[in-house]
Every structure is written in structure tokens, then in C-alpha cells.
Amino acid sequence: MEIMQLEMMPVNREITRVDSAMEGFLISVGFKQYKDVLFAAHELLINSVQAMNQKYEESCPYVIKIEAKASPDIVEISITDYGGGLPEGWRESLEDLGFEDFFLLESGRGLMMINVLTDSFECGLSPDGAAIYKIIKRREENG
Amino acid sequence: MDKFKDNKDIQVKVFARKIDSYLKLDILGSLLYQSVTEVKKEISEALEDAEGYLLDLTALKQIDSTGFGVIVNLAKRLKTGSVMIIIIKDEYIRDLFRITKLD
Secondary structure (H helix, E strand, O other): OEEEEEEEOOOHHHHHHHHHHHHHHHHHOOOOOHHHHHHHHHHHHHHHHHHHHHHHOOOOOOOEEEEEEEOOOEEEEEEEEOOOOOOOOHHHHHHHOOHHHOOOOOOOHHHHHHHHHOOEEEEEEOOOOOEEEEEEEEOOOOO | OOOOOOHHHOOEEEEEEEEOOEEEEEEEEEEOHHHHHHHHHHHHHHOOOOOEEEEEEOOEEEEOHHHHHHHHHHHHHOOOOOEEEEEEOOHHHHHHHHHOOOO
């Protein structure tokens, strides 16, 4: 199992640094569908940065933690923030939407895309209030 | 920890020019969250009435959901009845357009 752990401040410019590190990791472990994972992880980072800025404005005391794990079968990305998580019923809302609605949406496009580009997408809250987002992508047989 | 990268690391450019009654918009580089505010502003400044619009994404390297939002908002702002043609070269970006049913 290959593991990469990172931390970032909840600011826009940090997304670029983490994207770049994530891309390097996924390529180094030979994950063929790395672009799907990279896209989904980038969307989660946007959500985390937005949520933490909304909650704490200029004085956020927390960092965003990123963990990427690659095994022979899957890649799993976990992102932990203190932005409060997704609203109750997010999963049902996501399943009710089709991409026919993509044009009309004001928000939620990122979550729709994460859902379709990954094999598993979960969000939960830890006892200390941290929101943990987890995505899993299975390795294709030839990847 | 690595030195923080500035937003300017996200290179994106918008060029616009009128071809007869059409407006051609080229977006080059990375249409990502980190630069999307700037791109929206540039598109707003470049946008003018036309019979049709040609959005050339041949030199687009990356896009995210906020980048798709820019394109959706652009399409919503166009004059009723006008046509928008999008040119995409990158295979992965084309797949994303197919997934989102914007193709």
C-alpha cells in the first residue's frame, strides 16, 4: 500500500499545490484512470476551501488534511476539513438529479461529477466535528 | 512545506474576435476554480451580440466544475436563437462534456 499525506491551508492557491502533488502520486503508482480521481479530489478541495472560508472567514484555525492510498486494486482519497460537512439528505438530492439538470443548477455540479467519476463517494462527521470525505476508484484490469 | 503558489500559477487566457457576424472566443490554459473569477470578468468584457458564437477550447488543458459553470453561464447569456459551437481537442475534456450532457 502506497500512502501520501498532505495538509493545506484553506486558501485557493493551496489547491494548485495539492493538485500537483496528487497528480504526481497517482502517476507514480501507475493508476491509469488518474484523471478521474484527480478531478474528483480537486472538487472535494474546492468544497473544503469554500466551506471553511464560509464558516471561519479570515481566521480559520484548522488545516485541511488529505490522504491518498493506493493498493493493487483501488485508490482511496480522504479529505478532512472543519467546514461542517454536507447538508442532511445530500445523497438523496444527488441521486434525484440527472445531468439533464446540469445546465440549470446554481450549485452542486461538482458533487454530481464526483459521484459519476468515482466508484464510491461518502461523507461523514467525526465525533470532534470534522467532516471526512472519502472517494474510491477501482483500478481497471488493464490499469 | 512547499512554498505557496500564487493564483498566477494558474495560466488562463481569453481571446475574443469577431468573424463576420460570429464571435469567436478562445479559452487557453486551465479553467479552474483558482482563476474562474478572472475568466468570468474577461468573458463579460469580451461578450457582444452576435448571430453565433464559436467557443474554441482547443488549447484548454484543464477544466473543473466551476469552469463548466462559466460555460453554462455564458450559454445562458447568449441572445435567444443564437448558436454556440464548442471545439474541444483534449479527449478527456471531451469525455467530461459528454458526461455533463453539454456536448
